[in-house]
Amino acid sequence: MQTEDDFELAGFTPYLLTLAAESQSDVFSRNYRDLYGMLRTEWRVLYHLGRYGELSAREISERARIHKTKVSRAVRALEEKRFLARVTSDTDRRSERLSLRAPGRAAFDVLSQAARDYEAALERRLGKRDARTLRRLLKRLAAT
Amino acid sequence: MQTEDDFELAGFTPYLLTLAAESQSDVFSRNYRDLYGMLRTEWRVLYHLGRYGELSAREISERARIHKTKVSRAVRALEEKRFLARVTSDTDRRSERLSLRAPGRAAFDVLSQAARDYEAALERRLGKRDARTLRRLLKRLAAT
DNA sequence: CCTTGTTGGTTACAAAGGTAACTAACATCA
DNA sequence: TGATGTTAGTTACCTTTGTAACCAACAAGG
Numbered sequence: 490m491q492t493e494d495d496f497e498l499a500g501f502t503p504y505l506l507t508l509a510a511e512s513q514s515d516v517f518s519r520n521y522r523d524l525y526g527m528l529r530t531e532w533r534v535l536y537h538l539g540r541y542g543e544l545s546a547r548e549i550s551e552r553a554r555i556h557k558t559k560v561s562r563a564v565r566a567l568e569e570k571r572f573l574a575r576v577t578s579d580t581d582r583r584s585e586r587l588s589l590r591a592p593g594r595a596a597f598d599v600l601s602q603a604a605r606d607y608e609a610a611l612e613r614r615l616g617k618r619d620a621r622t623l624r625r626l627l628k629r630l631a632a633t
Numbered sequence: 634m635q636t637e638d639d640f641e642l643a644g645f646t647p648y649l650l651t652l653a654a655e656s657q658s659d660v661f662s663r664n665y666r667d668l669y670g671m672l673r674t675e676w677r678v679l680y681h682l683g684r685y686g687e688l689s690a691r692e693i694s695e696r697a698r699i700h701k702t703k704v705s706r707a708v709r710a711l712e713e714k715r716f717l718a719r720v721t722s723d724t725d726r727r728s729e730r731l732s733l734r735a736p737g738r739a740a741f742d743v744l745s746q747a748a749r750d751y752e753a754a755l756e757r758r759l760g761k762r763d764a765r766t767l768r769r770l771l772k773r774l775a776a777t
Numbered sequence: 778c779c780t781t782g783t784t785g786g787t788t789a790c791a792a793a794g795g796t797a798a799c800t801a802a803c804a805t806c807a
Numbered sequence: 808t809g810a811t812g813t814t815a816g817t818t819a820c821c822t823t824t825g826t827a828a829c830c831a832a833c834a835a836g837g
Contacts, residue, residue: 496749631652
C-alpha cells in the first residue's frame, strides 16, 4: 500500500511548459529562421523597431527585456543583413539611433502577418475560450 | 483609419510560452542547481533512473526523448558526482546498465518531493481548475 | 578645467547544446 | 568465418548565450 503517488515528470507543469514552448517556438521560428536566417533575438529586436520606430539599443533592451549584449549582437546581425541603419545620436555620441531600412520593414511586415496568422490558427485549434485562458495563465506565470 | 490591429508581441502565445517556461524553470532549477550543481538534463536522467530503476543510456534516451549525446554527458556528470554506477551489460558489451547509488537515490527523493511541493504550490496559486486546464492545454501544444 | 563616478555599447571568455563523425561491438547472411 | 551493415556510446567541432571586463563619452562637483 502506498500513501503517496509516485511523482510523474510527464505531468510536471514546468516540464510541460518547456516542451510546449520548444514545440511552438520551433514551429514559428521557421518563419524568421528559414526565410531570413534570423535568430529569435533578432526577430524580437526587429519587431520592436518595426512596431515602435527609431530606438536606441538601450531602449530596446529595456522595452524588450533583453540583455544589452544580446541586443548588441542582434543589431550587428540585422545590420549585416541590411535590415537596419545606425546613426550616431546628436545629443549623445555614445548612443546610436536605430531604424529599419526598406528590407527590414518588409521582413517586419511579413513576420508580423505570419504571427497574426499563427495566433489565429492556434485559436481555431484550441478554441477561443481555451486560447484566452492559456494566455491569461501564461501571463501570470511569466510575471513570477 | 486602420482595418487591422497592430500585432502585439506581448500577447503572442509562443512568446508567452517561452517567458512562462523560463520563469518557472528558473524557479525550480534552484533545487537541482544550487543544491546539487546539476543541469536540467542531469535532473531528468536522475529522475528516470530513480523512477524506473536500472536502465541503459539508450533506454533513457528513448523514454525521456533526450538526444543520446546529451544523455552521455549527463551520465558522465552524474557519475562524477557519485550519483550513479555503470556496469557493462552481460549480454552486450557495448551497453552499460546504469543505476543510482545511495547519494543519487537521496537526491532523487529530495528533488521528487520538491517537485511535488512545487506543483502543489502552483495549484494553490492558480486554483485547481485553472492548473488542470493549463496542463491539459500544454500537453496538446507539446504534442504538436 | 579636472577628478570621480556613471552609462551606452562592444568584446573576451567560458559554459551548454546541437550535429556529425567516430570507435567498438554486435548481427546477419553468404 | 568473413564481409556488410547496424547499434551503443563518446568525442570533436561549431553556434549560441551568459558574465565580466572593458572603452569611450557623459555628468556632477570641486
